[in-house]
Amino acid sequence: xxxxxxxxxxxxxxxxxxxxxxxxxxxxxxxxxxNLGVEGMMAMGAACSFAAAVxxxxxxxxxxxxxxxxxxxxxxxxxxxxxxxxxxxxxxLALTIFGLGLSGLIGAPFVGARRDPxxxxxxxxxSDIPVIGRLFFEQDLFxxxxxxxxxxxxxxxxxxxxxxxxxSIGENHTSANALGMPVWRVRFWAILFGGAxxxxxxxxxxxxxxxxWSPGMTAGRGWIALALVVFAAWRPGWLLVGAYIFGAxxxxxxxxxxxxxxxxxxxxxxxxxxxxxxxxxxxxxxHGRAIGAPGSLGAPFVPDR
Amino acid sequence: MLSGKIFGAxxxxxxxxxxxxxxxxxxxxxxxxxxxxxxxxxxHGWSYQHDVGRQAIEKAFPGxxxxxxxxxxxxxxxxxxxxxxxxxxxxxxxxxxxxxMEPTLKVAKKYPNIKFEHATGFKRAPNLSTYAAKFHxxxxxxGQIAGKMTKSNTIGYVGAFPIPEVVAGIxxxxxxxxxxxxxxxxxxxxxxTWYDPAKEGDAAKALLDQGVDMLAQHTDSPAPIxxxxxxxxxxxxxxxxxxxxAPKAQLTAIVDNWSDYYVARTKAVLDGTWKSExxxxxxxxxxxxxxxxxxxxxxxxxxxxxxxxxxxSGTLNPFKCPVIGQDGKEIExxxxxxxxxxxxxxxxxxxxxxxDKIPQ
Numbered sequence: 001x002x003x004x005x006x007x008x009x010x011x012x013x014x015x016x017x018x019x020x021x022x023x024x025x026x027x028x029x030x031x032x033x034x035n036l037g038v039e040g041m042m043a044m045g046a047a048c049s050f051a052a053a054v055x056x057x058x059x060x061x062x063x064x065x066x067x068x069x070x071x072x073x074x075x076x077x078x079x080x081x082x083x084x085x086x087x088x089x090x091x092x093l094a095l096t097i098f099g100l101g102l103s104g105l106i107g108a109p110f111v112g113a114r115r116d117p118x119x120x121x122x123x124x125x126x127s128d129i130p131v132i133g134r135l136f137f138e139q140d141l142f143x144x145x146x147x148x149x150x151x152x153x154x155x156x157x158x159x160x161x162x163x164x165x166x167x168s169i170g171e172n173h174t175s176a177n178a179l180g181m182p183v184w185r186v187r188f189w190a191i192l193f194g195g196a197x198x199x200x201x202x203x204x205x206x207x208x209x210x211x212x213w214s215p216g217m218t219a220g221r222g223w224i225a226l227a228l229v230v231f232a233a234w235r236p237g238w239l240l241v242g243a244y245i246f247g248a249x250x251x252x253x254x255x256x257x258x259x260x261x262x263x264x265x266x267x268x269x270x271x272x273x274x275x276x277x278x279x280x281x282x283x284x285x286x287h288g289r290a291i292g293a294p295g296s297l298g299a300p301f302v303p304d305r
Numbered sequence: 306m307l308s309g310k311i312f313g314a315x316x317x318x319x320x321x322x323x324x325x326x327x328x329x330x331x332x333x334x335x336x337x338x339x340x341x342x343x344x345x346x347x348x349h350g351w352s353y354q355h356d357v358g359r360q361a362i363e364k365a366f367p368g369x370x371x372x373x374x375x376x377x378x379x380x381x382x383x384x385x386x387x388x389x390x391x392x393x394x395x396x397x398x399x400x401x402x403x404x405x406m407e408p409t410l411k412v413a414k415k416y417p418n419i420k421f422e423h424a425t426g427f428k429r430a431p432n433l434s435t436y437a438a439k440f441h442x443x444x445x446x447x448g449q450i451a452g453k454m455t456k457s458n459t460i461g462y463v464g465a466f467p468i469p470e471v472v473a474g475i476x477x478x479x480x481x482x483x484x485x486x487x488x489x490x491x492x493x494x495x496x497x498t499w500y501d502p503a504k505e506g507d508a509a510k511a512l513l514d515q516g517v518d519m520l521a522q523h524t525d526s527p528a529p530i531x532x533x534x535x536x537x538x539x540x541x542x543x544x545x546x547x548x549x550x551a552p553k554a555q556l557t558a559i560v561d562n563w564s565d566y567y568v569a570r571t572k573a574v575l576d577g578t579w580k581s582e583x584x585x586x587x588x589x590x591x592x593x594x595x596x597x598x599x600x601x602x603x604x605x606x607x608x609x610x611x612x613x614x615x616x617x618s619g620t621l622n623p624f625k626c627p628v629i630g631q632d633g634k635e636i637e638x639x640x641x642x643x644x645x646x647x648x649x650x651x652x653x654x655x656x657x658x659x660x661d662k663i664p665q
Contacts, residue, residue, distance in 0.1 A: 007515040014507055103346065111347035117535060154455070161621035196429055210502040211527055212550060215345035216377060217526075219501035250504070257494040258461070264664040265495040 003092045005158045009177040012143055013209060015247025017042075017201040022111055022198025022232070022239050023153055023224035030157060031190035032170035032296035037093025038198050039076055039222025040099020045202025047103035047110075049212040054113050055208075067233060070199020071192050073099055078191040080186050085300040096222065104215040106277075115211045142204045147240075154236040166190060170294035173301045183301055198222065233292035244274050315474065322505035323455060332577040336397060338362055338567075340374035341383060341388035344500045350525035350544040351499070351561070352376060355401045355424075357545075358563030365568045369575065371527045380404030387412045395575045399567070403470065409433065420579050422570060425470060431581050436566060439587030440470075441477035441649065442616045443559030443595055444521065445623035446609050447541045450480020450556050450598070451519035452489050453605045454539060455482075461517030463508045464495045465524045469663050473652040474523050474641050475659070477623040483658055485608070492517055493661050498603060502528040513538055530554055539600065546596045557609070558596040585646060624649055629657040 016101025021038055028035050048069035077095050080086045118140050143269035156162040169176040169183050177183050205221070206213055224246065254267035318360070340359050342352040378386045383405045390398050391412055399419045400409045401511035406426035413421040413433040421433040429435055449462045460482055464471045475493060482489045492515060494508045509520055509529035513536050520540040523530040525651050527550035532556035533540035542548065542558025566586065573579040586592030595613055598606045615621035626638035631654065655663060 003514050006510075010507060010510050010514070014503070017503075026355045103345070108347065112349060112549060114531075159404070194472060205503060210506060210526075211531065212349075212502070213347075214349060214526060215347045216500070217502050219498070219503065220502075232530065242357075251507055251511065254494050254496075254508045255515065258511045259490045260661050262662055265497060266664055269497040 007251065010144055011244065011248045011251045012139060012224050013247075015243045016143050016146050017204045017209065018219060018225055018228060019150065019240060019243035020142070020204065021201035021222060022228040022243060023149055023236065024194035024201075025147075026229045026232070026234060026236060026239060027153060027157075027166070027197075028187075028190045028194035029102060029297055030170045030234060031166050032136065032173055032190055032294050032301070033081065033194075033301070034092065035074070035077055035095070035191060035194055035296040036089060037073065037095025037099060037222075037227050038194075039104075039218055039220065040096035041070040041073045041195050041198035042099075042202040042205070042218045042225075043103035043216070044073050044099045044106075045199030046206035046217060047107035047202075049109050049154075049199070049203035050113075050206040051106060052116070053115060053237060054110055057209055059115075059118055063200065065275050066203030066206070067196040067199040067208060070195040070202065072195070074191045074195020074198075077195070078188050080302065082187055085302050087120055088298050088300065100216065100218075107213045110213050111215075113212065113273055117211060118208050123305060129222065130212070140208055142152045142200075142208060145200075150236050150240050167294070170296055173296045173299070174303075177301075177303050183303070188300070198225075200208045201225070230293075231272045234294065235292065245275055249275050288297045308453065314447045319539050333396065333575055334369070336366075336370050336571060336574050337395045338372045338571055338574075339393075339395040339398045339446040340372065341378050341386055341390070341398070341400045341402075341405060342374060342376040343378060343380065343404065344525055345377050346374070348500055348525045348549065349527050349550075352401070352525070354545050354561040355399070355563055357438075361564035362567050362571050366571065366575065370571055378405075380622060383413060384408035388415070389417045393617060396420065397571060397579075399421070403468065406418045420574055429581055429583060432465060434570075434580075434582045434584070436582075436584040436586070437470075437650075438561055438563075438592040439585060439622055440559055440561070441473050442587045443593050444474045444477040445481035445616070446595060446612050447521055447557060447559065448478040448483075449522065449612055450541075450601060450605055450609050451478070451484050451539075452482030452484070452486035453608065454556070455486070455489060455519045455602060457518045458486070458488060459490045459516045460519040461509075461512035461515075461521070462491060463505060463512065463520065463522040463529045465499045466494060467495055469650060469652045471523050472613060472655070472663060473649050478521050479659055480623060480628075480656060481612075491659055491661075493659070496524050498524070500525045502526040506532045509533060509540075510536075515538060522592055527551070534563065542568045542596065548599075549597065554594075556600055557598045560594040562591055564595045588613060589619065631655050631657055631659065632658060642646055 024037055045066035049062040049066025052065030053059055080091045081088050127241050165181050166186050167183055173183050228242045231242045249272035253271055256268055257265050326365050344352040346356045347350055353402045362370055363372055367420055375386045387408055399422045401424045403425045403624050406428055409421055410428050413430050417432055423435050425437045426435050462475050479491050492512055494512055496505050496508045505526050506528035509532035518538045522534045522543045527547040530540035530551040534551035539556050540554050544559045544561050548555045564597045598609050621645035624644040628636045630636050
């Protein structure tokens, strides 16, 4: 394997959890719900997936447990913001703090345990193509799943009736409600999807990326996922690009240091964030207005009686 | 120097406060000891080892001592947490990260009857001690092991931040390697975090991708050494024994052993003999402990053991003069035959042979 290939592989690994978590949040936000609890749901996903994977010695069960944990956290959030029409920003922040704390408690007995690496899945024939072969066709299942998920979400949002309903509700929940669309039900499922994705991203982090559990190991990736949704102007395609730019910037700055380019590492560490700001600027210049945000995003829905 | 002046003024104020309240050290029947950790107890590294020390106190004085800890305290927000411990009846408070220095000093000044101990800092007061461990002694040993064992002649170092403590570690590691292998090269990556397992792992992978086959780390999680294990390369455990994460890759680990110190200081408070001090322990005082040397040929093991014994007995100092800076000029030798403690604690230069620059 050449250095170039190795770098690309690391970039894919670094980008995948961001992409998965951000996709879930994108769907929730498209339905008009801002869930700032991604970091907490991700931490829960990581803790529960690792606990289950070690207990039952099964990566598959671990992944299922991680997604379930994320979805349960999201259900709690849904109860608060849909059932009681609570402030979404406050509830989301509370969910993050709650999730980080609870994950520490659940994971405590598993501190110090380790898992063996998840074997990459080789697609015969295709993985023999030079450079891109190994990159695209010899990854772990999560990577394929994240790409497939991006395509499915894109098709769902733009090509299906149900996706149109979800977007309409996100744009203007009062009108959608007047037209007889099930605002609560759609949002509930969107929030749950977001939670399951965050849980899956956490599972990836604990089972593939680091292969051990330790409290706070998400280290702010939930927040980056939130920023990516804005960066992508709420579009799945752009999200894919954004996640990979971010992953690439993070990994390349480490390589730039190792190669002794002589640029201060603090500056290099800031590059991904600078890239986000510049991309946002360029995007908004092109559109000339605040771009892509669903009209009802973050507003509590209380139907007229 | 401004900070010196402030320190002097604060120390003076603390002395006045101490005199005014008439606080004289008295033996105590019961002592409550508090700890502030920068990371989670479960980090397997830095904070974990401090917590091992805390548990040692509980075991050493059954019924006499109670301990509490606050984990994952951000350095910027630590004053609140320290003051919280001060207000809730603690007699002795350990703050265990360099970044807690100013907040600890501030709270110590406010509570002259409470004893404070700050790890790795350099600002003291009549009721504020500092303590640190000479990890660079261990890093010199692992440098020699790396220098002997490297096949690519390129060794790597994952650092947290370019602060003196880390820079001194890099220099000691490189000087050790150079002492047995004059042509060895080093690559350095700063993760700019003490604790982000995924990013630490990425930093390690970046180094391994660029031809490093011996990996030292000065960040807190086992992710870097685990990356070395996954690639069939070698690494060194940091702060705690990381063998279970890298049974094939860990050659040895530099373990922070705070237990003896914490027990001694708690006993001093119990006896009423506690004094403000500056303690800098190393291999000789068992504050730094090397785990068994494994996964290496016998001659390398012998070399490591001999070096450890020499440092322990004081016949070898990693920063023995002459120390040559990157510009080829000799660093002024302010200690006896070696750099002084102050020079090591404030180290802000790389030694000759390191081709990188310290990020400013």
